Amino acid sequence: MHRLGKKSLSAATQDLPGGGLALLFGASGGIGSALSKRLRADSRFAGVVALSRSGSPPLDLLDEASIAAAADNVAAMGLDLRLLIVATGVLEGEGCFAEKSWRHLDAQALAQSFAVNTIGPALLIKHFMPLLPRSGRCVFAALSARVGSIGDNRLGGWYGYRAAKAALNQILRSAAVELKRSRPEAICVALHPGPVDTGLTAGFGKHGLEVQTPDIAAARIINTFDRLRAADSGGFFDQHGRGIPW
Numbered sequence: 001m002h003r004l005g006k007k008s009l010s011a012a013t014q015d016l017p018g019g020g021l022a023l024l025f026g027a028s029g030g031i032g033s034a035l036s037k038r039l040r041a042d043s044r045f046a047g048v049v050a051l052s053r054s055g056s057p058p059l060d061l062l063d064e065a066s067i068a069a070a071a072d073n074v075a076a077m078g079l080d081l082r083l084l085i086v087a088t089g090v091l092e093g094e095g096c097f098a099e100k101s102w103r104h105l106d107a108q109a110l111a112q113s114f115a116v117n118t119i120g121p122a123l124l125i126k127h128f129m130p131l132l133p134r135s136g137r138c139v140f141a142a143l144s145a146r147v148g149s150i151g152d153n154r155l156g157g158w159y160g161y162r163a164a165k166a167a168l169n170q171i172l173r174s175a176a177v178e179l180k181r182s183r184p185e186a187i188c189v190a191l192h193p194g195p196v197d198t199g200l201t202a203g204f205g206k207h208g209l210e211v212q213t214p215d216i217a218a219a220r221i222i223n224t225f226d227r228l229r230a231a232d233s234g235g236f237f238d239q240h241g242r243g244i245p246w
């Protein structure tokens, strides 16, 4: 098990067994759309299922029945699940706020941020982890955020988003521990995509940040997956495969 979440990945790539299924949640988002295009062009996968709230059938993280129905559909496809990427999330809007001060803390907004950023992905774990193959390499990765790192928090603010991502990281870590018992070759990680020019960050200052296009971010994310080993499961990495402190 990866101990401190600070180790970097090796440069060597690890191929996923060919012919399996790649599954993407949040395919309508900035990073999700770019990931969807790249996965569809990746000949390692026999199929790509790209799910979103506006897709058909719709998958809404706030509606567990839609998650359960999606899992039933995927199971019925009969292909080995080799890659699952959770690219959903919300920072501001839809009842969430990027709070600048404790003066802005609002119970409903905090609950909404946790519902989308933490509980939704937890329900994906509940319904999709049991579908992972018992042998062979497979990767479950959720896009987290460096601002969810408690050790790295020097600026404060963004209380709800930071806390929801920190809680997501803990859930992923617990899932990695449980996953290892039945599927020792499987990998579950939290991944920070780096600053990316998407709707999520529109309107926020990016001074001093190396902002990536969604396509470059997607390429780096997939390259990072290719370098993950079973021993990296339970870790928290950035888009370059560098470990991030919890």
Ligand SMILES: NC(=O)c1ccc[n+]([C@@H]2O[C@H](COP(=O)([O-])OP(=O)(O)OC[C@H]3O[C@@H](n4cnc5c(N)ncnc54)[C@H](OP(=O)(O)O)[C@@H]3O)[C@@H](O)[C@H]2O)c1
Binding pocket: 025, 026, 027, 028, 029, 030, 031, 032, 052, 053, 054, 059, 060, 061, 062, 087, 088, 089, 090, 116, 143, 144, 145, 146, 192, 193, 194, 195, 196, 197, 198, 199, 200, 201
């Ligand atoms: N962009 C960055 O700089 C950055 C940095 C660090 C971490 N991240 C993380 O990367 C991930 C993707 O972010 P992004 O920049 O691509 O954001 P984005 O363009 O705003 O996309 C967000 C995605 O989440 C989906 N979503 C929101 N609420 C949902 C719900 N209730 N049920 C199902 N899907 C829902 C959206 O679906 P709709 O299209 O239906 O709204 C959309 O597909 C997020 O987890 C974010 O926290 C991004």
